Amino acid sequence: MKEVTATIITIGDELLIGQTIDTNSAFIGQELTKAGIWLKRRVAVGDVREEILDALAQQSRDNDIILVTGGLGPTADDITKPALCAYFGASLVVHEGALQNVTDIFNRLGKPVTDRNRRQAEVPDSCTVLPNQRGTAPGLWFEKDGVVYVAMPGVPHEMKGLLLDRVLPKIRERFTLPAIAHRTLLIAGKGESEIAEILENFEGSLPPSIKLAYLPAYGMVRLRLTGKGDEQSSLEAAVAARFDLLKGLVAEWMVADEDISLPEAVSRLLKSKGRTLATAESCTGGAIAQMFTARPGASALYNGGVVSYSNEAKQDLLNVSAATLASNGAVSEATVLEMARGARHALRTDYAVATSGIMGPDGGSPEKPVGTVWIAVAGAAEARAQKFSFRFDRARNIELTAHNALNFLRRFVLEMEGE
Amino acid sequence: MKEVTATIITIGDELLIGQTIDTNSAFIGQELTKAGIWLKRRVAVGDVREEILDALAQQSRDNDIILVTGGLGPTADDITKPALCAYFGASLVVHEGALQNVTDIFNRLGKPVTDRNRRQAEVPDSCTVLPNQRGTAPGLWFEKDGVVYVAMPGVPHEMKGLLLDRVLPKIRERFTLPAIAHRTLLIAGKGESEIAEILENFEGSLPPSIKLAYLPAYGMVRLRLTGKGDEQSSLEAAVAARFDLLKGLVAEWMVADEDISLPEAVSRLLKSKGRTLATAESCTGGAIAQMFTARPGASALYNGGVVSYSNEAKQDLLNVSAATLASNGAVSEATVLEMARGARHALRTDYAVATSGIMGPDGGSPEKPVGTVWIAVAGAAEARAQKFSFRFDRARNIELTAHNALNFLRRFVLEMEGE
Numbered sequence: 137m138k139e140v141t142a143t144i145i146t147i148g149d150e151l152l153i154g155q156t157i158d159t160n161s162a163f164i165g166q167e168l169t170k171a172g173i174w175l176k177r178r179v180a181v182g183d184v185r186e187e188i189l190d191a192l193a194q195q196s197r198d199n200d201i202i203l204v205t206g207g208l209g210p211t212a213d214d215i216t217k218p219a220l221c222a223y224f225g226a227s228l229v230v231h232e233g234a235l236q237n238v239t240d241i242f243n244r245l246g247k248p249v250t251d252r253n254r255r256q257a258e259v260p261d262s263c264t265v266l267p268n269q270r271g272t273a274p275g276l277w278f279e280k281d282g283v284v285y286v287a288m289p290g291v292p293h294e295m296k297g298l299l300l301d302r303v304l305p306k307i308r309e310r311f312t313l314p315a316i317a318h319r320t321l322l323i324a325g326k327g328e329s330e331i332a333e334i335l336e337n338f339e340g341s342l343p344p345s346i347k348l349a350y351l352p353a354y355g356m357v358r359l360r361l362t363g364k365g366d367e368q369s370s371l372e373a374a375v376a377a378r379f380d381l382l383k384g385l386v387a388e389w390m391v392a393d394e395d396i397s398l399p400e401a402v403s404r405l406l407k408s409k410g411r412t413l414a415t416a417e418s419c420t421g422g423a424i425a426q427m428f429t430a431r432p433g434a435s436a437l438y439n440g441g442v443v444s445y446s447n448e449a450k451q452d453l454l455n456v457s458a459a460t461l462a463s464n465g466a467v468s469e470a471t472v473l474e475m476a477r478g479a480r481h482a483l484r485t486d487y488a489v490a491t492s493g494i495m496g497p498d499g500g501s502p503e504k505p506v507g508t509v510w511i512a513v514a515g516a517a518e519a520r521a522q523k524f525s526f527r528f529d530r531a532r533n534i535e536l537t538a539h540n541a542l543n544f545l546r547r548f549v550l551e552m553e554g555e
Numbered sequence: 556m557k558e559v560t561a562t563i564i565t566i567g568d569e570l571l572i573g574q575t576i577d578t579n580s581a582f583i584g585q586e587l588t589k590a591g592i593w594l595k596r597r598v599a600v601g602d603v604r605e606e607i608l609d610a611l612a613q614q615s616r617d618n619d620i621i622l623v624t625g626g627l628g629p630t631a632d633d634i635t636k637p638a639l640c641a642y643f644g645a646s647l648v649v650h651e652g653a654l655q656n657v658t659d660i661f662n663r664l665g666k667p668v669t670d671r672n673r674r675q676a677e678v679p680d681s682c683t684v685l686p687n688q689r690g691t692a693p694g695l696w697f698e699k700d701g702v703v704y705v706a707m708p709g710v711p712h713e714m715k716g717l718l719l720d721r722v723l724p725k726i727r728e729r730f731t732l733p734a735i736a737h738r739t740l741l742i743a744g745k746g747e748s749e750i751a752e753i754l755e756n757f758e759g760s761l762p763p764s765i766k767l768a769y770l771p772a773y774g775m776v777r778l779r780l781t782g783k784g785d786e787q788s789s790l791e792a793a794v795a796a797r798f799d800l801l802k803g804l805v806a807e808w809m810v811a812d813e814d815i816s817l818p819e820a821v822s823r824l825l826k827s828k829g830r831t832l833a834t835a836e837s838c839t840g841g842a843i844a845q846m847f848t849a850r851p852g853a854s855a856l857y858n859g860g861v862v863s864y865s866n867e868a869k870q871d872l873l874n875v876s877a878a879t880l881a882s883n884g885a886v887s888e889a890t891v892l893e894m895a896r897g898a899r900h901a902l903r904t905d906y907a908v909a910t911s912g913i914m915g916p917d918g919g920s921p922e923k924p925v926g927t928v929w930i931a932v933a934g935a936a937e938a939r940a941q942k943f944s945f946r947f948d949r950a951r952n953i954e955l956t957a958h959n960a961l962n963f964l965r966r967f968v969l970e971m972e973g974e
Contacts, residue, residue, distance in 0.1 A: 152594045154584025155770045155777070158577055161599070165573025175571045176606070180580070180597035187595070194613075209747070250752055293947055328628070329671055351574045358574070415841075415862070421848020422834075422841030425862040429840020432916055432949060440868035442861055443834070443844040449859035449902055453872060483868055497851055528712055530851060 140173050140311045143195040146180040147188060147207035147216055148290060160205050160295050171304060172316040172364070173201065183207060188219040196283045201307065203299075206290030208256075208273040217260065220287060224278055226260035234265055234274045241272055263287075266302040270294045275302055284310060315368040319379040320351075320360040320395035323386055324543045328357050331386065335359075338385055345371075346378055356398065356539065359386065391543065398542045399427040405546060406437045406487070409553050413545075414483035415441030416454050416475040418466060419493035419509060423538040439483045444475065454478030467492050467504055469512075469521045476514035476521075488514045489545045493524075495533045507533055511541045513548040520548060559592050559730045562614040565599040566607060566626035566635055567709060579624050579714050590723060591735040591783070592620065602626060607638040615702045620726065622718075625709030627675075627692040636679065639706060643697055645679035653684055653693045660691055682706075685721040689713045694721055703729060734787040738798040739779040739814035742805055743962045747776050750805065754778075757804055764790075765797055775817065775958065778805065810962065817961045818846035824965060825856045825906070828972050832964075833902035834860030835873055835894040837885060838912035838928060842957040858902045863894065873897030886911050886923055888931075888940045895933035895940075907933045908964045912943075914952045926952055930960045932967040939967060 144164055150156045161178050168175045176199060181187040188207070195202050207216030221228060235257035242249045256272040259265055266275030266286070271294040278285040286303050288295045307313075323331060328350050339348050345365055351358035361379055365371035383393055392401040406413055415424045421443055428438040442453045447466060450456040455478040456471055464470040472492045480488035493509030500506035507528070512521035524540055526533045563583055569575045580597050587594045595618060600606040607626075614621050626635030640647060654676035661668045675691040678684055685694030685705070690713040695706040705722050707714045726732075742750060747769050758767050764784055770777035780798055784790035802812055811820040825832055834843045840862055847857040861872045866885060869875040874897040875890055883889040891911045899907035912928030919925035926947070931940035943959055945952045 146597075149768060150770055151581075152584050152597065153588040153768075154581035154586075154594075155768075155779070157581045162570075162573040162576045165571050167573075169572040176601070177610075178565075178571065178597075178599035182595070191596075247749075250748065252748055252751060293951060329669065330666075332671060333669055349568060349572075349574075351569055360574075417841075417844075421853070422836075422844030422860070422862065423848075425836075425841030426845055429862070429864060430950065430953065434840070435864055438864050440862045440864040440872070441841070442872070443841065443848070443859045445848060445854055445857050445859040446902075452903075453859070453861070453901060482872060483865075484871075531849065532712060534849065 140201065140313055141176045141199045142168055142173050142201035142203060143176055143199045144178045145188075145191045145195060145202060145204045146178065146290070147183065147204060148180075149182045151180050151206070152182050160290060160292055163292070163296060164203060164205070164299060167299060167304060169362075170316065170318075171308070172313040173307070173311075183215045185215055185219045185222075188216065189223055192219075192223050192285070196281070196285070200283060200311065202283060202285045203303070204285065204287040205295055208287060208289040209291070216287070217258065220263075220276065220278070221260045224260055224262050224280060224285075226262040228258040229261045230254075231257055231259045231265050231274065233267060234259060237267065237269075237274070238272045266298055266306075268294055268298055269301070270297045277303075277306065315365050315371045317363040317365075317368070317372045317375040318360060318395070319375055319393075320358055321379075321383060321386070321393045322356060322358050322391040322396065322398065322401065323389045324356045324391045324398070324539075326357070326386075326389040331357055331359070331389075334385060335382070338381060342378060343374075346375060348382075356391070356543075358395070360395070391546065398539055398546075399431065402542050402546050402549075403428065403431060403434070403437060405549055409549065411437065411486040411549070411553075412484075413438050414479040414485040414488040416479035416488060416490035417441060417443050418445060418450070418475070418491060419495050420491045420534055420538045420541070421445065423534050424489065424491065424541055427538060427542070439485050441483065442479060450475060450478075454482060465504070467494055467508055467510060469510055469523070472510040472512040473514070473519050473521050476512040476519050480514045486515065487545065487549060489541050490514075491537055491541050493533075493537055495530045495537070497530060509533075509537050509540075511537070511544050513545050515548065515552050517552065559620065559732055560595045560618045561587055561592050561620035561622060562595055562618045563597045564607075564610045564614060564621060564623045565597065565709070566602065566623060567599075568601045570599050570625070571601050579709060579711055582711070582715060583622060583624070583718060586718060586723060588781075589735065589737075590727070591732040592726070592730075602634045604634055604638045604641075607635065608642055611638075611642050611704070615700070615704070619702060619730065621702060621704045622722070623704065623706040624714055627706065627708040628710070635706070636677065639682075639695065639697070640679045643679055643681050643699060643704075645681040647677040648680045649673075649676055650678045650684050650693065651676075652686060653678060656686065656688075656693070657691045685717055685725075687713055687717055688720070689716045696722075696725065734784050734790045736782040736784075736787070736791045736794040737779060737814070738794055738812075739777055740798075740802060740805070740812045741775060741777050741810040741815065741817065741820065742808045743775045743810045743817070743958075745776070745805075745808040750776055750778070750808075753804060754801070757800060761797060762793075765794060767801075775810070775962075777814070779814070810965065817958055817965075818850065821961050821965050821968075822847065822850060822853070822856060824968055828968065830856065830905040830968070830972075831903075832857050833898040833904040833907040835898035835907060835909035836860060836862050837864060837869070837894070837910060838914050839910045839953055839957045839960070840864065842953050843908065843910065843960055846957060846961070858904050860902065861898060869894060869897075873901060884923070886913055886927055886929060888929055888942070891929040891931040892933070892938050892940050895931040895938050899933045905934065906964065906968060908960050909933075910956055910960050912952075912956055914949045914956070916949060928952075928956050928959075930956070930963050932964045934967065934971050936971065 273289040363375040475490035496506035692708040894909035915925035
């Protein structure tokens with residue numbers, strides 16, 4: 137089967153000058169990979185007509201699909217749409233459906249429709265219009281010399297809706313796609329290069345149709361097997377067999393045998409045991425609470441937490457004793473244990489996790505340098521604390537502390553309650 | 556002055572398949588722009604030798620600088636370094652300084668140095684080695700036919716250190732760069748297209764050397780003027796004059812007249828008034844706390860907060876009355892006002908901000924659909940609440956709620972205390 141390949145072309149000065157982080161491309165890459173399309177390249181160009189035309193011409197030489205994002209908003213489309221017209225030999229015309237959509241959106245908002253808004257409904261006359269239910273700029277589907285081109289607005293939730301609802305279904309109709317099988321597992325507590333040593337022979341023994349990828353993520357590693365073939369069920373069986381071998385080799389450090397995040401793994405564990413959780417955060421400042429509450433249905437297991445940034449907050453809300461703080465300091469085993477016990481009590485939960493540390497850049501001392509962190513967990517039977525040392529910048533130290541706290545909690549719950 | 560142009564080539568399957576979001580390119584883009592280098596393009600290719608070679612050849616045709624990131628880690632460098640050798644006609648040799656660095660790092664970690672680690676110190680013999688103080692893979696600087704190529708590891712904090720400490724200083728020595736001047740302001744409460752209408756004449760009146768950019772960000776817009784010229788002080792004066800005009804046109808919605816985030820603007824405001832803050836978060840689940848605590852020095856103004864996810868937590872920790880919850884529900888004006896007052900009291904602060912809402916996808920009702928949010932602020936003199944409606948997915952609803960809460964707080968503090 138001939139491989140179907142794609143390139144993403146992202147248009148917009150704001151991406152090149154780094155004012156916007158390109159999250160769209162990661163989303164598109166995931167969806168294309170799941171669909172069995174090989175994303176060969178990603179190219180970002182500025183709001184420059186010649187750059188857009190060159191990128192379209194170059195990328196269409198060795199790709200079946202060109203996905204264009206950005207450059208279609210109300211303040212930016214003066215360059216992209218004329219460039220598309222030039223490339224496809226088309227003229228701009230008003231599309232009645234798109235105009236109705238623009239009018240409906242502004243009527244709902246109770247705002248007047250300006251000329252600039254109305255121009256969002258102008259499209260090149262050679263394209264198929266893909267309705268955008270989340271915004272004013274429609275998707276534009278072109279075909280030229282056997283290559284499919286799709287232009288989508290750059291606003292993430294609009295692009296996502298268009299891609300999933302309109303573009304991918306149309307691509308599946310238009311192309312014959314291969315079978316794809318992925319299996320992913322999550323590892324914590326072992327570095328990428330150590331795991332690579334352990335898996336050297338395993339990786340060497342894989343058939344060419346199955347590849348192993350290392351995907352680092354804050355103190356953890358994701359390992360993914362990807363198989364590509366002609367027939368879905370035999371491919372899945374082949375990948376599953378290798379995945380079982382892989383699981384056996386890394387069992388000691390495996391957090392989950394599917395592609396989920398650590399907060400999701402911990403949430404599932406607590407839900408499966410019918411247990412509730414509270415957080416007491418000093419140095420992570422709400423990061424752990426947010427990891428749980430970002431997930432739908434969090435209220436089933438997460439009662440809440442305290443961000444006890446000041447010592448008074450630790451005393452007033454978590455019942456940490458003034459004597460403990462005075463003799464041990466806020467970043468200490470004794471304090472973090474009292475925080476965990478206090479949160480469990482104050483929020484009436486089965487478990488609590490607590491953090492206290494020095495995230496930097498300031499606040500370190502010779503005894504407690506920046507990166508010193510105490511993490512504690514408390515359950516009905518006991519509480520336990522561990523010291524960690526991180527050596528990165530503030531943002532990364534916070535993320536590492538939060539992730540290590542979740543893994544510390546996970547191991548504690550497993551020990552208390554069994555697998 | 557001839558413009559100095561650059562392209563970023565990012566190497567790694569993990570970026571194409573969307574398992575990693577490319578934050579490196581945004582950072583590099585910002586730093587290049589600040590330095591007066593025009594980042595023309597960004598290209599991402601997979602771990603495929605031919606793709607890497609093609610990208611190097613193509614991008615060097617019309618650029619002065621090619622920055623390569625990724626593909627140098629312990630499990631990935633089997634493709635990138637040989638490809639660089641092939642491109643530059645070089646051979647891999649062990650670099651003594653880089654080897655010493657690898658050995659030092661593993662000694663500090665108390666871990667053995669494996670062959671795989673040692674290979675990190677192998678470099679193409681035609682390059683200048685740029686020492687990496689944050690990791691094992693050094694930066695590699697090449698020159699060929701007047702074009703500079705720099706390969707850096709993809710780990711963000713390693714790349715950032717190399718770029719700032721080694722690469723940019725060397726680029727400044729090697730090239731004559733233009734004068735650049737940026738001025739940015741932050742707007743809240745007015746949409747991009749409405750602002751664009753207001754600024755149409757202003758934008759049309761700008762000289763060709765000064766450009767206006769719209770940079771959307773969660774319910775806010777950043778406006779940036781960028782000037783490029785030969786002489787720094789006259790350029791800065793010209794941009795400053797236009798910036799004053801711009802400020803006058805958008806004064807009503809301006810949050811800050813510099814390139815800072817909303818959390819930073821609010822933190823500065825509170826610090827300038829010598830005021831302290833507490834948070835009481837239900838639907839934002841710690842997102843607001845995290846916005847403050849992510850910033851160094853947060854403890855000067857932020858005492859802490861409560862993530863009151865359950866009704867019991869609202870009662871026990873924030874003193875919300877059972878009667879209020881029973882008759883109004885958790886998502887109501889009465890509840891969110893009690894939350895704000897309760898947090899201010901419990902954390903002994905001057906101000907408190909509170910959120911309660913339905914973030915989705917579940918939990919909505921005909922009276923209170925998904926996206927319904929109540930935000931309250933409390934000060935010594937009074938408390939005030941406002942209802943908001945958002946219509947996005949859970950993650951975006953949380954971000955919008957957090958940002959609108961900060962802006963609501965900012966306006967309240969300004970009203971209470973004056974500018």
